[in-house]
Amino acid sequence: MISLIPRKDIPLALTVMTPIMAIAITLFVGAIIFATLGYDPLEALYQFFVAPVSRxxxxxxxxxxxxxxxxxxxxxxxxxxxxxxxxxxxxxxxxxxxxxxxxxxxxxxxxxxxxxxxxxxxxxxxxxxxxxxxxxxxxxxxxxxxxxxxxxxxxxxxxxxxxxxxxxxxxxxxxxxxxxxxxxxxxxxxxxxxxxxxxxxxxxxxxxxxxxxxxxxxxxxxxxxxxxxxxxxxxxxxxxxxxxxxxxxxxxxxxxxxxxxxxxxxxxxxxxxxxxxxxxxxxxxxxxxxxxxxxxxxxxxxxxxxxxxxxxxxxxxxxxxxxxMPKVVTGVFKGILLFMLLAGETFNRFHVEIRPSRSSAAKSVEVQN
Amino acid sequence: MPAFFVDIGVGLKSFAIIKSLSMLFLSRVISFASPQLCLYPLPVDYGRWPLIATHPLEAFMKARPRLRTSKDTAKKTGAAPAGDQMPLLNASGVIKRFGDFIANDNVSFSIYEGEIHALLGENGAGKSTFVKMVYGLMQPDAGVFEWRGKPVKITGPQHARDMGIGMVFQHFSLFQALTVAENIQLALPAGESLSSLSDRVRIMSAEYGIGVDPDARIHNLSVGQQQRVEIMRCLLQDPSLLIMDEPTSVLTPQEADQLFDVLRRFSNSGVAILFISHKLDEIRALTSRATVLRRGINVGTVNTDTRSARQLAEMMVGETVADVVRKTAPADDDILLEISNLSRPRSTQFSTPLRNISLQARRGEILAIAGIAGNGQDELMEALIGEWRDANNGIMVIEGLDITHAGPTARRNAGISFVPEERNGHAAVPAMSLADNNLLTSHSLAGAVKKGIIDNNAMRQAADDVTTAFDVRLPNENPLASALSGGNLQKFVVGREIAKSPKVLIISQPTWGVDVGAAMFIRSAMLKLAAKGSAVVMISQDLEEVFMIAHRIAVLYDGHLSAAMDVTGLTAEKVGLLMGGIAASKGAEA
Incomplete structure (x- = not known):
């Protein structure tokens, strides 16, 4: 069972790091998608993030x-x-x-x-x-x-x-x-x-x-x-x-x-x-x-x-x-970026706790018996 | 011999409807409702008790050999067990952590067949955590449970029920629109017809004096009866151990006594009962042994005979407990707040209408409005705060100023402060800081807001003053209200209002779900406020509290408010009768 537990104190470093991490993951995932579709991933990312703000x-x-x-x-x-x-x-x-x-x-x-x-x-x-x-x-x-x-x-x-x-x-x-x-x-x-x-x-x-x-x-x-x-x-x-x-x-x-x-x-x-x-x-x-x-x-x-x-x-x-690049691909990439940013926000506020599921607990009982 | 007041209450509800019917039927109902009719002791006179059908008890007992009938109604049951007997349930070294917080730290505990065992502790001491582990709702981080001598891992509530553990929760889980039998059927394994189940309910009802009619609809039942339906539901699953979480918090004293009789019968038939409470008198009356938890640690298991209520309280709190001192009622008749003929129609199917409520709060007194929850307290509180108001119903005057039409803000400006029952989401916003929560009820008062701009420093200062003066313990420097424990948040919302030195404080269930120490603090704060010349109107279902601090007591029953009675010379018995609606029955007969 995976559950999200609210963090009591959110360290400042984490708040700063989450958007950076989110963008880094977006770049990575985006690069894979662009490469799969036959575009030069570096060039594509350059057009996305650098070209619009180069001047x-x-x-x-x-x-x-x-x-x-x-x-x-x-x-x-x-x-x-x-x-x-x-x-x-x-x-x-x-x-x-x-x-x-x-x-x-x-x-x-x-x-x-x-x-x-x-x-x-x-x-x-x-x-x-x-x-x-x-x-x-x-x-x-x-x-x-x-x-x-x-x-x-x-x-x-x-x-x-x-x-x-x-x-x-x-x-x-x-x-x-x-x-x-x-x-x-x-x-x-x-x-x-x-x-x-x-x-x-x-x-x-x-x-x-x-x-x-x-x-x-x-x-x-x-x-x-x-x-x-x-x-x-x-x-x-x-x-x-x-x-x-x-x-x-x-x-x-x-x-x-x-x-x-x-x-x-x-x-x-x-x-x-x-x-x-x-x-x-x-x-x-x-x-x-x-x-x-x-x-x-x-x-x-x-x-x-x-x-x-x-x-x-x-x-x-x-x-x-x-x-x-087709408009739908740019749309997908925008979607990934927003998704990653929001997911990063979530992990900023919550931490994940993974506990053994109920079925595995039941199994351990059987073992015990 | 306690009379069966609750069913009388139901009789009276229907009484209003059948008033116009023939006198013959009327007299039948009144005789049914008369206090001479007692359900106890067994066997029940089936002929006189229309709710319980005659049925061969023997057939039932053959099917359930483990439950023995017993007519022994000894006051104390389940005396401390002999050393060589095997405990039904034994817990050793149970630890449960939530993050850094240790809810149960090395708790060891054992309960024997037929024993009524109390689990005692303040709010947040870890009682609920412990029983949730026993009932399989949580898993311990360390430690062992042994059931009849064998180690077990209780994986879930279904597993617990299969083992023979039943639990009655503090908050009922009944479908209001269904009948008793239908509700019970939902909880049992499928396959049993409604009629055979109804018969079983009747038998068991008779055997243990539970008095539950399987065909009644839940929303027509009193809270005490609903609780018995919950108990019945557990009992039909034939448990060896019954866990009851704060069962008396919703009952009148008479209902509580009846519940105790029922529980004693269970224990005589071999059922072990784990009884969770923080009310010391009833624990001493009912149980033979008590395990005391304090901040997650098992402080000890004691024989309740050998300890006074005060000693038990001190075990719970870990320090000496101060008494509150009540000054005698003020002599003068200086009326601060007067409410006349406040009526409120039923707003939803399950709400209680208010009927012609009048009250007067005098300077320097605490006026208690006793009554069991669900008799119009919420509706009355809304009307007093001004969240609900109706120009045609009732007049509310404070020191000559008519505030019938005024909203909450104007009423506050007139010098009334309110503390509603629900802390989270009503008296306080859980997701906001204490400073913001202070602003919630002082935004219209001097110094809080200047030209629309909030004076945050003043609010922070005010909140700090409240936390200091009322000993509110904070988990960190600037916590959200949701981070405070129930007792501390209650101290804050009460302190927030008292700090404004209101002319009238209207407070509902001031110590509901609050630990002993905090409760005493809040009560003495109310007394101090009254002594300084304010009037306190306290809606409370805790009779112990009502008698401890109130100068006058009125009782709310089914939307009626009785006249206020001076507390001197008043007995809990009489108030209990009013809480069960008995005075109203006399009125109806007259």
């Missing part, structure tokens, strides 16, 4: 890629800490993009100092609105928020599809499902570093993402509302005993995560796309779930987890482009 502008792009993941995951952590399972960040992201797009497209004459903040507020509003639906249904009718939030994602995807093909389509788009380009004031500008200039696609949204993760940490760790979220998740009965309202917490965490996803949608469109189109997110809302759990629901660790996941994405792209 400073590529490192900057890694942060750009991680930006929406970090924003969304910072919000999702509130939900998951409270044991509320919001799976619909993708839909909330789309609504955030749509609402901020409304501001950008309807009031193109706004000055730059008002435009971006208004778009952020609109994005927050859109994301929250979409997240309030599962919250309302859960608190009123005890529906399952997993199903509701997930299904609303598809509603949101169809909504933006209709909007960009129908009412908001740019008449000059030659029939393509695109809105007008945002005015310059509605675009998030790239960061111009003194002495270096622009670095890849690095934009101010990345700074915003890091600040948001920091804020999320402060709220969750230092503020009473964060404490309410944690208590409700860990022991709902103790939460009621403390006088916290489960309804309030449900609304709050879904609101926070919806708002975060909405901001991510706004940033993604404003910084990278510049107009609304049917596809504005590449599964960021879903990938952020992985990021949140990889970070063990810790907002500060979300930054690192977001970067790791973004690296796996970019590395997969790089391997596909340079080696012609």
């Amino acid at each position: 400073s502008d590529q490192i900057a792009d890694l942060f750009v890629k991680a930006c929406p993941l970090i924003i969304i995951a910072s919000g999702l952590i509130f939900c998951y800490r409270a044991n509320i399972w919001n799976i619909g960040a993708e839909g909330q992201l789309i609504l955030g993009a749509v609402f901020s797009g409304y501001v950008a497209l309807t009031f193109p004459g706004l000055p730059a100092w008002a435009m971006i903040p208004l778009m952020v507020i609109a994005g927050i509003f859109g994301g929250m609105l979409w997240a309030m639906i599962p919250a309302l249904l859960k608190t009123r009718f005890n529906t399952n928020e997993i199903l509701v939030s997930l299904m609303l994602t598809y509603v949101a995807a169809l909504l933006i599809d209709w909007i960009v093909r129908g009412p908001w389509r740019d008449p000059m788009s030659f029939g393509f499902p695109l809105t007008k380009m945002y005015v310059d004031a509605a675009l998030i500008s790239r960061i111009e570093l003194p002495g270096i200039g622009y670095l890849g696609q690095l934009h101010w949204g990345v700074v915003g993402a890091l600040l948001l993760a920091l804020c999320a940490w402060f709220v969750l760790d230092r503020m009473l509302v964060g404490f309410q979220v944690k208590v409700m998740g860990a022991a709902p009965r103790a939460g009621r005993f403390a006088g916290f309202s489960p309804t309030f917490v449900t609304f709050m965490v879904l609101g926070i995560s919806g708002a975060a996803a909405g901001i991510a949608g706004m940033v993604e469109v404003s910084a990278n796309i510049g107009q609304l189109q049917p596809e504005i997110s590449f599964g960021y809302g879903f990938t952020a779930i992985i990021v949140a759990f990889l970070a063990r629901l810790n907002p500060l660790a979300v930054i690192g987890a977001g970067l790791v996941v973004a690296l796996a994405e970019l590395g997969g792209d790089s391997a596909q482009i340079t080696l012609g």
Whole structure:
């Protein structure tokens, strides 16, 4: 019988070593898979881990890629800490993009100092609105928020599809499902570093993402509302005993995560796309779930987890482009990486104890008799 | 001669339903419920006892030759065995470790046929670990068990049952929606029909005075009866050794006495009983020998005759035990908290409705609400905390301030503190630090939260103050609540509330599952709080505790709360009757 026993004290060295070990094992297993499939394993690993970050502008792009993941995951952590399972960040992201797009497209004459903040507020509003639906249904009718939030994602995807093909389509788009380009004031500008200039696609949204993760940490760790979220998740009965309202917490965490996803949608469109189109997110809302759990629901660790996941994405792209590796193989490799990291986490918190199974104990009795 | 109160209780439950039926039937029920009807001594008058069918006892006894009927109801049974007799079960040098923690350290122990042997020890002394090994739920790391002189390795509960070891757990494992016979059938090897099993239950019920109706549904039975179903289930497997884990913790004194009678009959018929408890008086009343465990070590096996309860307690704790001193009840009628006409409808099938509960807690007193678990304590506690509230039911006033509509936070701000029964997940969050657990009930009070930001230093300081003042022993510097032992966590959650110097402390089962030393500490802390001018409302099913510290006692039975009675001149007998619902029967007859 194999059982996992929680460790009482987790030595710091182990905490540091586990991700390193996990990556080492991933490299080893990956090398075997690549070799079996006929690729040069060293070259493949190079494309995965080194090529995407071999230049400073590529490192900057890694942060750009991680930006929406970090924003969304910072919000999702509130939900998951409270044991509320919001799976619909993708839909909330789309609504955030749509609402901020409304501001950008309807009031193109706004000055730059008002435009971006208004778009952020609109994005927050859109994301929250979409997240309030599962919250309302859960608190009123005890529906399952997993199903509701997930299904609303598809509603949101169809909504933006209709909007960009129908009412908001740019008449000059030659029939393509695109809105007008945002005015310059509605675009998030790239960061111009003194002495270096622009670095890849690095934009101010990345700074915003890091600040948001920091804020999320402060709220969750230092503020009473964060404490309410944690208590409700860990022991709902103790939460009621403390006088916290489960309804309030449900609304709050879904609101926070919806708002975060909405901001991510706004940033993604404003910084990278510049107009609304049917596809504005590449599964960021879903990938952020992985990021949140990889970070063990810790907002500060979300930054690192977001970067790791973004690296796996970019590395997969790089391997596909340079080696012609099929997408499924890169997908498998990404899966192995995440699996190893999570397994490493598990072994960090638990140690394995192997005891003789019951049947072998029974055998020893027979021997004794 | 103890009357059969529990079945009377059931009679009364059905009484409400049949009230409207004919007077003829009514009188039948009342005569059935009258205290003159006693099940003891055997043989049972089958004609008068409708639950037990007449049945040829002889046929049954032929099938089970080992169980001898005995009409001997001597107070003490199983006197210390002669030296040359072979023990039924002998354990020598048993060691069980959990990581670095040694739960059983070189425990040696023996029990003889027909002996009632107590296993005595504080919470966490290793009693449960030891019996779990005897029952095959765990394997010892070292040491030998001998069964009838032969070394055995008990591989699992099924093996233990095959050998003839039965165990009644503290927490019952009965299906509430099934009948007694169906529940028993599930535990026995397949193949026996329900009707023949029902007959066997009736016979055994009669033989040992257990009084279990095989056709009754479990959820209609009292806790005491449910326990007897568990016992019956073990007994039908014909055990030579019956292990009982804290069996009296859920019983009224009268029910406990009945249980003891039943156990004495078993032991007279040759069954050995290993009786686990920390209640010293009952151990002295029931058992002949006691093995005392302290922190996993066998402190010794003693004849219970030769030791006083205090001496046994000191063996258990390893140090002298201080008594709590209760001051006389305050003379003035300064009412701090008043609750009137609190009713609560049944929320689930198995919950108890509250019926018109009124109580007054006066300054300086401890008001105890006695009663057996499951008579509305949980529902009452939820209503008192404010987790459940209903504007149309009941009025709750503290010092003139109406808090009927207030939630837990507002009630705390009004000066009431609460300690619910369940420590893990209700009074405390197991996965959080003590500082966070302190914040749980003080987040609305001064100094805890400023502009939404938690003052972690203040919370840590407050938690440290509680651990120091209440002698909470911590396994490391900054442990999670789950790392504390039950008694220490209880001291923490009680201390956390008392440290706030509340006007009213409402506390449920304050020393449930807590060792003797900690229990005494908590009780004297409550007395000190009352002496300083607060009111304490204590919901407790531990009568010993109720009589030890309460100034007034009210009894909760089936959602009714009796009037509070002054403790002077009150007997355990009378409270026990109320706990069994007898006063209500008089009301019904009148």
